[in-house]
Amino acid sequence: xDSLLPRLRLLLWSxxxxxxxxxxxxxxxxxxxxxxxLKIGQAQLVPLPTGFLVGISLVLxxxxxxxAAAVLMQSPPDANLDP
Numbered sequence: 001x002d003s004l005l006p007r008l009r010l011l012l013w014s015x016x017x018x019x020x021x022x023x024x025x026x027x028x029x030x031x032x033x034x035x036x037x038l039k040i041g042q043a044q045l046v047p048l049p050t051g052f053l054v055g056i057s058l059v060l061x062x063x064x065x066x067x068a069a070a071v072l073m074q075s076p077p078d079a080n081l082d083p
Contacts, residue, residue, distance in 0.1 A: 003073075003075040006073065007070045007071075007073050008070075010066060010069060010070045010073065011066060011067065011070040013066070014062060014063060014065070014066020014067065014069075014070070015063065015066070017062060017066075018059050018062045018063045018066075021055070021058065021059050021062065022055075022056075022059050025051075025052065025055035025056070025059065026052075028051070028055075029049045029051050029052040029055065032049035032050070032051055032052070033049075034049065034050055035047035035048060035049055035050070036048065036049075036050055036053065038053070
């Protein structure tokens, strides 16, 4: 149980930081005029500002990096190893 708390804390900090970045991104991308469409397979997304697309990739990178760090975090060694 002790090794779960730091992982959960790291995961919550990464999601919280990403939520704040997403909020600032949505507020800042309101008045951008240069817009591009993404093509995913046969489908095309609505035109989005370039800064918004770059910001979304940054937010997704923070989420995936924090999640990977939480999963790969090593458990602390037990201090009571003596019999």
